[in-house]
Amino acid sequence: MLRLDHLAISTTDLAQGTREVEAALGLPLAPGGKHPHMATHNRLLGLGDVYLEVIAPDPDAPAPSWPRWFDLDNARGPARLTNWICACDDLDAAVARAPAGVGRPIDLHRGDLRWRFAVPASGKLPFEECHPALIQWLGTGHPAQRLPDQGARLARLIVTHPDAQGLRAALSALSDPRIVLEEGETPSLRAEILTPKGIRVLA
Numbered sequence: 076m077l078r079l080d081h082l083a084i085s086t087t088d089l090a091q092g093t094r095e096v097e098a099a100l101g102l103p104l105a106p107g108g109k110h111p112h113m114a115t116h117n118r119l120l121g122l123g124d125v126y127l128e129v130i131a132p133d134p135d136a137p138a139p140s141w142p143r144w145f146d147l148d149n150a151r152g153p154a155r156l157t158n159w160i161c162a163c164d165d166l167d168a169a170v171a172r173a174p175a176g177v178g179r180p181i182d183l184h185r186g187d188l189r190w191r192f193a194v195p196a197s198g199k200l201p202f203e204e205c206h207p208a209l210i211q212w213l214g215t216g217h218p219a220q221r222l223p224d225q226g227a228r229l230a231r232l233i234v235t236h237p238d239a240q241g242l243r244a245a246l247s248a249l250s251d252p253r254i255v256l257e258e259g260e261t262p263s264l265r266a267e268i269l270t271p272k273g274i275r276v277l278a
Contacts, residue, residue: 081127083156084130096154102227114138158204170209188217188218231253
């Protein structure tokens with residue numbers, strides 16, 4: 076079984092990306108942390124049972140000799156919603172069932188948080204990045220539990236892809252009414268977020 080875990084907003088510069096997302100949502104982002112293995116860092120926003128991260132290459136960390144996750148090595152322009160991440164209880168089994176190219180599980184940690192993450196060798200996920208990245212949290216710690224509740228919630232995540240039927244079949248283990256898979260010529264992600272100031276959109 077898969078369950079929605081979080082959304083990733085990719086940017087080339089964390090401070091600038093944070094300003095852009097805060098302006099779009101009308102809410103401040105909380106401090107996140109660094110990911111030495113990927114040479115990235117982030118800031119976070121709680122969305123109830125899930126969360127949002129703005130993530131960027133960390134200029135203070137040595138660049139890895141492998142592609143960063145979320146295709147961050149090729150990030151350009153303003154901050155944008157590039158990926159969604161689903162959690163599972165058995166990452167190896169989930170990877171075995173997933174389309175080829177979803178990634179190889181690696182062990183990661185930050186502070187007392189421990190997790191396993193499937194990272195594609197190319198940095199790019201199947202279905203032109205419309206397939207979710209896969210994560211398995213170890214232990215009881217989870218970022219969403221530690222973030223301040225600012226009253227923001229994910230209303231819908233709209234995933235558009237020319238082969239929506241194939242993507243739907245690949246995600247048969249996922250059931251979440253907030254996730255809408257639509258057929259369209261251009262692969263894209265669109266998050267509709269309910270805030271105290273109304274619905275705001277990230278794309």
